[in-house]
Amino acid sequence: MLRFGCQKFLNALPILRGLETDSGEYALTLDSPSRLARMLHERQLDAAMVPAIEYLRNPDYVIVPDVCVAALGKVGSVNLYCRKPPDETGLVALDPSSLTGVMLVKVLMLKRFGAWPKYFVAGHVRLRDLSRTEADAVLAIGDEALGRPPDGYQALDLAEQWFQMTALPFVFAVCCAHRGTDLGGFDGTLKASLAKGLGEIPEIAAEAAPGAGLTRERLESYLAQNIRYNLGPAEIQGLRRFFKEVVEANLWTEERDLEFYRG
Structure with a gap:
């Protein structure tokens, strides 16, 4: 059974929308980004949404395409x-x-x-x-x-x-896996789950807002307008620029090119 981890934040709700908690094909773990990063590093997870900087810090990682948590301008969180x-x-x-x-x-x-x-x-x-x-x-x-x-x-x-x-998006989180991991088609499952979530943001906001102490309108605006979920060309450019800035600020030793999972 594939083990997948995702951040326990409101911005994860569209990503998780189409995933089943009792699936026999994968197991879900919801936790903080830092704990997910540690679990993936220790191979307690097969794939996880982790802070984008984890890709730079772990040369064995590949990025699962298409899914991210990013913002173009104000993110709010x-x-x-x-x-x-x-x-x-x-x-x-x-x-x-x-x-x-x-x-x-x-x-x-x-x-x-x-x-x-x-x-x-x-x-x-x-x-x-x-x-x-x-x-x-x-x-x-x-x-x-x-x-x-x-x-x-x-x-x-x-x-x-x-x-x-x-003038670029900022990518906060990407889905990573260890190089050589066989996701068994879960990358497609995750992409389909996100597509379902993006089509149901008003419903997600109505369901989650009361427990979050937010109005439905505020949460819907946050998920639909502040967050970008598709890892497209602009997000990839922003990710590369961030890694470059981190190295130039002497916060990490060297850049690495982006390597994507190919199932």
């Missing part, structure tokens, strides 16, 4: 909450749930704002607790970041900042 201007920020608290978000903060602080603050890992951040931290800025990732920050904080949408710097 990956924000840096600042109580000082970015170029005056001296201390940043990081949410470690996605290494891609962490790397993006560091690239933007250096390349866009000309700053190189100190960083520390603060764990999962709740917006209501922002005022308790000593940091000048706090990274929040996922569903929590869709809420409103307390007074005194400016929310910098990191995908929007990336777009203003590069």
